Amino acid sequence: MLQTVRKAASVLRLFTPQQPEWGVSEVAATLDIPKSGAHALLRTLAAEGLLQRTGTGRYRLGWTLFELSQTLLDSSSLLRAARPIMERLVAGWGETTHLAVLVDGQVLYVEKLQGDRALEIVLSGVGKRLPAHCSGVGKVLLAHQPWENVLRIVETNGLVSFTPNTITTVEQLRQELERVRQQGFAYDQEEVMVGLCCAAAPIRDESGQVIAAMSLSVPAYRFYPNQQRLTTAIVDAARRVSEELGYYQEDWVWGSSRQSKSRSSGLATSVRT
Amino acid sequence: MLQTVRKAASVLRLFTPQQPEWGVSEVAATLDIPKSGAHALLRTLAAEGLLQRTGTGRYRLGWTLFELSQTLLDSSSLLRAARPIMERLVAGWGETTHLAVLVDGQVLYVEKLQGDRALEIVLSGVGKRLPAHCSGVGKVLLAHQPWENVLRIVETNGLVSFTPNTITTVEQLRQELERVRQQGFAYDQEEVMVGLCCAAAPIRDESGQVIAAMSLSVPAYRFYPNQQRLTTAIVDAARRVSEELGYYQEDWVWGSSRQSKSRSSGLATSVRT
DNA sequence: CGAGGTGTTTCGGATAACCGAACACAAGAG
DNA sequence: CTCTTGTGTTCGGTTATCCGAAACACCTCG
Known part of the structure; x- marks a missing residue:
């Protein structure tokens, strides 16, 4: 059910304190999906603020997550x-x-x-x-x-x-x-x-x-x-x-x-x- | 690009301190999507821990967001x-x-x-x-x-x-x-x-x-x-x-x-x- | 008891996501 | 300096996936 969302969540879960930055190829290799797919995932997640792009085309977690977490704690x-x-x-x-x-x-x-x-x-x-x-x-x-x-x-x-x-x-x-x-x-x-x-x-x-x-x-x-x-x-x-x-x-x-x-x-x- | 992910993000953004709990119908009405779609979105987001189900079939933000936010702050x-x-x-x-x-x-x-x-x-x-x-x-x-x-x-x-x-x-x-x-x-x-x-x-x-x-x-x-x-x-x-x-x-x-x-x-x- | 509201399920069809390959670009080694 | 190798990015055709309406099950309330 909604495997695209599921994959997106998997991508988010990749980001850890040990490895807080990921590139397209790394994600593709780790999740065993084609590069183009990984690219699309990262790009949309970044567009939604759940990730953010660094200058070099790599990605890290986005501040929207901080916002959502605060909302969670608040509620x-x-x-x-x-x-x-x-x-x-x-x-x-x-x-x-x-x-x-x-x-x-x-x-x-x-x-x-x-x-x-x-x-x-x-x-x-x-x-x-x-x-x-x-x-x-x-x-x-x-x-x-x-x-x-x-x-x-x-x-x-x-x-x-x-x-x-x-x-x-x-x-x-x-x-x-x-x-x-x-x-x-x-x-x-x-x-x-x-x-x-x-x-x-x-x-x-x-x-x-x-x-x-x-x-x-x-x-x-x-x-x-x-x-x-x-x-x-x-x-x-x-x-x-x-x-x-x-x-x-x-x-x-x-x-x-x-x-x-x-x-x-x-x-x-x-x-x- | 990856409109499903985009919709999922929209769902997450619905949750605010003012309205921290959403049901399927509310989401469907607010985002103007069919109920079945909203249902699928909520269900998968909950399965991934980004949302959590309350006993009554309503949803609130999940602790995975807290975890991701901490990872963000840490990194x-x-x-x-x-x-x-x-x-x-x-x-x-x-x-x-x-x-x-x-x-x-x-x-x-x-x-x-x-x-x-x-x-x-x-x-x-x-x-x-x-x-x-x-x-x-x-x-x-x-x-x-x-x-x-x-x-x-x-x-x-x-x-x-x-x-x-x-x-x-x-x-x-x-x-x-x-x-x-x-x-x-x-x-x-x-x-x-x-x-x-x-x-x-x-x-x-x-x-x-x-x-x-x-x-x-x-x-x-x-x-x-x-x-x-x-x-x-x-x-x-x-x-x-x-x-x-x-x-x-x-x-x-x-x-x-x-x-x-x-x-x-x-x-x-x-x-x- | 029935009406209106939930959340949930089903299923065919159209759409959106997948995939591989080709592209542009950067860095690094020879 | 050039070639290699790695990036990230783009592009369509094919296919499976997700959409969507309607029907279902369930609960609450009048």
Whole structure:
């Protein structure tokens, strides 16, 4: 369906911080399309402001994308609601918090605040992606997806192993996601980087859908002694963001407001004090 | 050329802070295309992550745009180079500075820092657009465009009048742009809002091309007494950003480095003093 | 219950996008 | 200086793709 648009999107996705500039031939070779086609794509994308031409006939991303992104941020209250709460979290713990969404089966980091006694986490970064099967936010986000989606994602991306603790089998993942969904939060126990743990919790919009996840990352040696307090802290923070977005945790909401197929994910209790 | 891509871009442009959510029928009616076409466009854009579906079958902008925007900001050193200099400017003057680029014939504000004794400028805002023929940054950016481009822009957007001082005729504009280009900076003397003035200067990349403009906005009653100092301040700040981007001002560059073939701009040596 | 509004699907026909090859141009090596 | 090799760009004929109207399924509301 609309393969031309699909190709155009593929072209956009080529542009990365590592290679922010592309020429016609490079694009044609990389996407395995004739040069004339690549030319047409680049030219129209540039005419629409999604790309811009440099003097030498090469292309880079255009400022229209910045504009659209601002519109997105402006219309989505997620970041606006989460930031102050994340700041308080960082101030209180001195650790690092992440805010992430699921895009195309991967975790996209939307915000990252670093505490003063936190260790540098190089892997994550605003605007960066990581696989979802590791990391706390990733597991939270996957846990609230229909299982068939998760399967499709896993089949596409595989279960890449980062540390000995990384989940590498579908069965492990299924069990873990089930637990995460039921308990309402996830841990990352050195699954993406040795020595790094985190606790993560889901953020819901007014319809109850999980649209993002928040996490508090701490070094392993500080994680286990404070696991309980960490958990309640991140769960509470995420709940506050959800409430800011118009979601109010009511028992009966859970049973009724499910869309279409997913009768699952139903019984997720919650002892709101 | 690639009208499908063009339509897809039009769809993306529909999404604004004022109306961040669109349905199939609305899109079809607004763009005057059949419903099935709009459906296909929205569906594929959503599949590519440029849009996302809400539960009710409506669409909003997708997080991929955020990702692309971050890639853009990361790969373009403009914002990174300009921000500290803008901060110093704001700290010194207490006024408001803007950083803007030209996109599709309009001024797109990329950054805005407000000083403590500055007045609130509602019109401008990060990610917002304004016409280019008013405002200092707009005139700077237009002044360094080929005149034919300027004409096309004016024919498309018109010369909307905001105040009695707004430029409203092509001849006025031509003269003003000529002056701006020669003197290397522009003033906005209450042309967009009564009581608001600004001085603006161009920012160049390493090839000498003007890629952005910076401005210092002040209330009219503080503008005229300090006009000279303001001018040197903004010109100097913009020059520093340009140098940060790899541009070194040489006298003879000015005469030769006009666009089109640009056989020039090559020998941009540079004995940094 | 029915009317009006959604989003979604279908399918033949016309259109728009593909493709290969040829062109112009730049840079670099011999 | 020339030839080579790489660019980006242009041009039509062929073909598959996308357009478009209408019919469908669904929901909300009167």
